[in-house]
Amino acid sequence: MNELDLFLREHAAVHGASGPGDYHVADWALDGLDDARLRMRPHGLNSIAWLFWHLARVEDSCVATVVFGETQVLRRRR
Known part of the structure; x- marks a missing residue:
């Protein structure tokens, strides 16, 4: 396994919903939470x-600027 394979495996584990039977941190953390619970402070x-x-924004910032040397997706003009 090379660095890219490791990154892609770990990225998929965090983001979830890539296939049946796979373990995903996001799916596990959000399972069963309704809108009120998600928004509760x-x-x-x-x-x-x-x-x-915030996690998605940090990832966008790091991947776009550090890995690709580009503008963050959120900051791009449409």
């Missing part, structure tokens, strides 16, 4: 929905 802390959004 216990003690004024960030919600689960916000945390997953």
